[in-house]
Amino acid sequence: MTAEAGGAGVSALRAAGSASSTAANVIEVAHIEKIFVTMRNERIHALHDISLSVGEREFITIVGPSGCGKSTLLKTIAGLIPASAGAVRVAGTDVKAPRKDIGIVFQNPILLPWRTVMENVLLPAEVQGMPLGQARKRARDLLAMVGLSDFENKYPMELSGGMQQRAAISRALVSDPKILLMDEPFGALDAMTREQMNLDLQRIWRESGKTVVLITHSIPEAVFLGDRVIVMTPRPGRITRVIDVPITRPRSLGAMGEPLFGRLTNDIRRVLYELGGGEATPSGGMT
Amino acid sequence: MTAIDPTVPSPSAPARPSRWKILLRTRPELVLAPVLLVIIVLVWEYGVVLFDVPNYVLPAPSAIVIALWRGLDAGLLDRGGYWLHTSITVAEVVLGFVIGSGVGLILGTIISQFRILDATLRIYLVAIQSLPKVALAPIVVLWFGFGLTSKVVIICMLTFFPLLVNSMAGFKAVDLERLELMRALGANPWQIFWKVRLPSAMPYIFAGLDMAAVFAVVGAVVGEFVGAQRGLGTLILSMNAQMDTAGTFSVFIVLALLGVVIHKTLRMVERRVLFWSGEGTRMIGS
16 A cells, blocks of 8 residues: 555656656646635645646546546646646746637536637637637638538537537637647536547547647546546645556547556556545655 | 418318317417407406496496597697607607616626625615615606606616616626636636626626516606606596596507517517527527
8 A cells, every 4th residue: 555655656756757857848837736715714735746747749638536636737727726836837938827828628618609609619719819810711620620510600509518519629729729728528428429529539639739638537538538647636636646558549449448448447446446535545655 | 381382272171270270289378368358358348338337437448449549540749649648658768768777787787897896885776776766756856847857767767776786687697617718718808798798697688678668667657647747647647537547548558558569679689689598499499
């Protein structure tokens, strides 16, 4: 048990160490802490000593139980909430506020119901003052890429949940950000739509050449999509293990049947169930 | 309809009654509602004759229709006719409604953009909203005279609060996820207001307008009761004084029609602006 936790600590440190060594890192998170103070003046330690670096065109998945701070981590990278301590750097500059080179996909599509699909996809372009003719052309290409070409003049309520989320992905990509942050984007979809979306997302990622950080609570989804899987555990939210996924791309759904896939998901499961048990975790393993 | 016509020739005979039957089964109210109206009018008409009810207590529907016809048959500027009075009342309603609800909407919008303003003013606004403001009509007439102004002011007082309170509620109810999305896109407050807050508040604002429209007509009539030289309210008062109950009822019909026209106009605008808020039912239906 102690040896296991120590090993997790080492691999987390390795993730931190590689942050400073590689020049091509697009996202660098160094020792961030996040403490929320609730209305009743209780302090919640949401993130503890998180260090992480993501290289260009890398696909990182973050998996963990609810309450482990993974959404908080994503929002901190996005500049939506400030860290209590530590530094977040994206493309070499400190993140202080939301920025144009980051696109976000939330768990809910959050399409504006009074706008057509096209108008929704164009929203970031309007807000950021991009030339609209150019943006429209790009939006059309993106909608074609996600298979929504015939729906650009429909309203969100005429689309299925999966289609709405595809539109949201197009919206996140319309301003051509370097980075795509996805916060449990497929959590509300049924299992089959979800697998299809995983395949589509892999294709979109390969075609667009973005750096992706995706949060999920599905272990198979994390392994299927990620180049590396970051395993987080709660109280306080921290990185417990970083697991490389050496499965060749493009991965088909059949990859889920391979022994390596099974071994990786089992590894993650073991980490989560052994350490997610609660207070038994030796927190000293992290230092 | 026209597309089906060419197929009519031979199979039309069995097809037509079945369509009626389907209509009866799916929307029976389309048939039952008019039937109910006819029954009520007939019972009223003959009940009044049967029980020998005096005309000044309850006139027969036919007497009301005759009174209505007489009123409408008059010249546009005829003081005894309905056109002059209707135009005065309509002018009061439109002016009061536009000014009152407009000011209410603007103030509600401004107040809800600033948390301190909202928190400070809310208790007073809610308190004032629950006051019976028509009770102030005599004072308003005292201040502003018997002319158009006093009626417009009364209607403004009545239509102001539904818009103020509803727009405040609407801006408060904006989906936080939408705001976070806009923040993530780096939108400035102005963009967030026009692209998300205002459209999100629209269903509440229209609910306020619906309420205000009803209050506007009430305000006009009450104002005219209290003190006016022209308008449908004064017409009712003078008819009542002459025990012309049929006339009173006929003016009531004019007022009801006025209310329906205002309501329908609002619904038409609402359907264009809020096409998205029917949660799909309207889109599928169309």
